[in-house]
Amino acid sequence: MKKQKILIADDEPLARERLRRLVESLPEYQVCGEAGDGDATLARVAELQPDILLLDIRMPGIDGMEVATRLSQLQNPPAIIFCTAYDSYAIQAFDVQAAAYLLKPVRKSALEEALARAGRVNRVQLRALSGMSSANTAIPPQPPEAQMPVRTHRGTELIDIAGIHYCQADQKYVTIHHTRGETVSDYTLKDLENAYPNHLLRIHRNTLVGVRFIQALKRTPEGHNLVLLRDGLGELHVSRRHASCVRQWLQGQQPGQSPL
Structure with missing residues (x-):
């Protein structure tokens, strides 16, 4: 036992x-x-x-x-x-x-x-x-996930990895958008991408998205790529360089180590 x-x-x-x-x-x-x-x-x-x-x-x-x-x-x-x-x-x-x-x-x-x-x-x-x-039919059943410790001005905050919607870099800091709100961290996007490759997907040089919340990839009349997020969480810009990784993920394939 x-x-x-x-x-x-x-x-x-x-x-x-x-x-x-x-x-x-x-x-x-x-x-x-x-x-x-x-x-x-x-x-x-x-x-x-x-x-x-x-x-x-x-x-x-x-x-x-x-x-x-x-x-x-x-x-x-x-x-x-x-x-x-x-x-x-x-x-x-x-x-x-x-x-x-x-x-x-x-x-x-x-x-x-x-x-x-x-x-x-x-x-x-x-x-x-x-x-x-x-x-919840929108998101397939998942086992309980790990938490990520983030140091903030209030002390250490724990964030459910599976609850991360997306992460965006702005100058020296990365804002993590998750099910309980937003948390500003001093992690880099590269830190997060390397630590949680099965949970976070690069879609732009300044954005990672939580794969559980990707609903679709769409193209605007102007030719821009956007990721549509589940649960009405909005849309995120996808760079042309990273669009193929999103398509591969949506097709159930393993994204390559570097975008095409």
């Missing part, structure tokens, strides 16, 4: 060590990583894709409650178990749909029960996701 992956987030090394020992004493679970502050937690979630997050609340930078709020906006978030020395956040924990709220020092029996509950929560989430995808 596959073990469930646990990420431990706490700013106190001794607290992380104690939780790690408790988790490692339970055969159904394994610790996949640790984090010591809020931004690091979001980055590690994106990197490691844990099933369950053991999350402290009072941490440097963004606190655990804000981390949980941002994770709750994702398509496939980890189940969250708060492990804290403070009982005053319990009501807020329900608002972010935490699976459990444990007070330190965490007892093994309480942790084991909370982990079992969190595992059930995640299985329900996955079944709901599967049903939602099947009901």
Whole structure:
């Protein structure tokens, strides 16, 4: 049986060590990583894709409650178990749909029960996701996708890769347009193109488009190429140099490494 992956987030090394020992004493679970502050937690979630997050609340930078709020906006978030020395956040924990709220020092029996509950929560989430995808005929059912960490003035934000509509470069910055809005990042288009070649397709020197949102390629009376996006998201200009890659993708072929 596959073990469930646990990420431990706490700013106190001794607290992380104690939780790690408790988790490692339970055969159904394994610790996949640790984090010591809020931004690091979001980055590690994106990197490691844990099933369950053991999350402290009072941490440097963004606190655990804000981390949980941002994770709750994702398509496939980890189940969250708060492990804290403070009982005053319990009501807020329900608002972010935490699976459990444990007070330190965490007892093994309480942790084991909370982990079992969190595992059930995640299985329900996955079944709901599967049903939602099947009901959406515009976009074929997809497995839950990874998240991309983006540093912003508010801290680290996680963006569902499969929810990216398009990315446009403007001078030094790239604006990522996605299902929850817009995020300005300091990634380059080349960074994004290399990191997510199965999700993002180059259509212009300053634009990448999320392939899940490509509906059609059309030509204007003036001879310009445009990509029509699904869900009424508009149109994007396609350079003549990159039009063949879009045609190949629409025909179900693998676009070449360089446009024709």
